[in-house]
Amino acid sequence: MKERLKPLFLQKQEALLRRLPKIHKLYPKIERDYKKSLAGYNGEKSIDYFLSYLKEEYLIFHNVRLLDRKHYFQMDTLIITPSFACILEVKNIAGSIYINEETGQMIRTLDGKEEGFLSPLIQVRRQQEHFSLWLKEQKIPNIPCIGFVVLSNPSTILKSSNSLILQAARIPSKFLHLENKYKEIKLKKQSINRLSARITDSHTENDVSIIEHYQLLKSEIITGVQCPFCETIPLMKTFGFWACQKCGQKSKNAHTKALTDYKLLFSERISNREVRSFLHIKSSSSAKRVLQKLHYPFTGNTKDRIYYIKSNQSEK
Numbered sequence: 001m002k003e004r005l006k007p008l009f010l011q012k013q014e015a016l017l018r019r020l021p022k023i024h025k026l027y028p029k030i031e032r033d034y035k036k037s038l039a040g041y042n043g044e045k046s047i048d049y050f051l052s053y054l055k056e057e058y059l060i061f062h063n064v065r066l067l068d069r070k071h072y073f074q075m076d077t078l079i080i081t082p083s084f085a086c087i088l089e090v091k092n093i094a095g096s097i098y099i100n101e102e103t104g105q106m107i108r109t110l111d112g113k114e115e116g117f118l119s120p121l122i123q124v125r126r127q128q129e130h131f132s133l134w135l136k137e138q139k140i141p142n143i144p145c146i147g148f149v150v151l152s153n154p155s156t157i158l159k160s161s162n163s164l165i166l167q168a169a170r171i172p173s174k175f176l177h178l179e180n181k182y183k184e185i186k187l188k189k190q191s192i193n194r195l196s197a198r199i200t201d202s203h204t205e206n207d208v209s210i211i212e213h214y215q216l217l218k219s220e221i222i223t224g225v226q227c228p229f230c231e232t233i234p235l236m237k238t239f240g241f242w243a244c245q246k247c248g249q250k251s252k253n254a255h256t257k258a259l260t261d262y263k264l265l266f267s268e269r270i271s272n273r274e275v276r277s278f279l280h281i282k283s284s285s286s287a288k289r290v291l292q293k294l295h296y297p298f299t300g301n302t303k304d305r306i307y308y309i310k311s312n313q314s315e316k
């Protein structure tokens with residue numbers, strides 16, 4: 001029902017790494033954070049194969065973020081069946097892990113180094129509580145809501161066994177077990193459709209400013225169009241083409257990606273003047289032609305027109 005797209009924050013991290021000087025003091029930290037986000041996303045993607053074994057009538061939602069009164073909560077994977085709801089918290093972890101139920105900690109050991117994290121069991125339990133409350137607010141009859149932690153990396157060694165933590169390959173058999181346990185039909189086809197629409201409509205993307213998140217200055221971001229072949233920034237526009245001085249290649253549409261970066265880093269709203277300064281275009285009429293060809297929606301009169309950079313949600 002809701003496709004798994006590359007999370008917005010991961011897209012923002014990628015845009016930032018393209019446009020922050022490698023010598024910036026925060027570059028290594030941002031790169032580390034990015035690798036973590038990417039591993040998480042790859043882990044989530046890798047469980048999709050096992051989800052394909054589930055019954056076709058089940059509804060699967062990826063990365064849904066809902067509001068339960070005051071608090072937002074996000075679920076990696078939510079599965080709605082006629083008899084129960086199931087939340088999966090996916091973890092892509094290298095090394096071996098030990099979960100201490102008493103302290104609520106997960107200890108990961110990798111290359112002889114120990115590191116502590118919040119137990120994913122606590123995370124999934126919280127999501128379960130939030131989602132149950134959310135269902136109640138939506139006046140949806142009490143359906144059992146179950147949560148599991150799924151290990152997407154087959155080489156993760158789990159040092160404390162717990163029936164709520166399983167390897168991704170065990171998802172299909174776990175569902176057979178749940179289907180036997182929860183047989184009563186709680187949601188008829190019509191209610192399922194209504195619930196599904198409610199979930200999709202209520203989802204709100206977590207659109208935090210990455211510049212604020214890392215406390216960066218706008219002036220620290222590298223402006224200009226990037227060469228799609230050798231990654232050089234900036235390219236110069238000559239005779240309708242973006243020409244790369246370094247590798248000699250030419251591109252017609254390299255500015256589209258630069259504008260997507262602008263949207264990811266700053267705002268979807270952009271003026272002619274901002275386009276000129278970000279893309280390194282000299283004349284306002286040339287910037288106007290570029291914007292017109294992109295068919296971005298806009299508001300305002302010719303002089304103070306604001307364009308809205310269209311989203312590029314096709315990235316997976």
Ligand SMILES: [Zn+2]
Nearest residue numbers: 227230244247
């Ligand atoms: Zn180049």
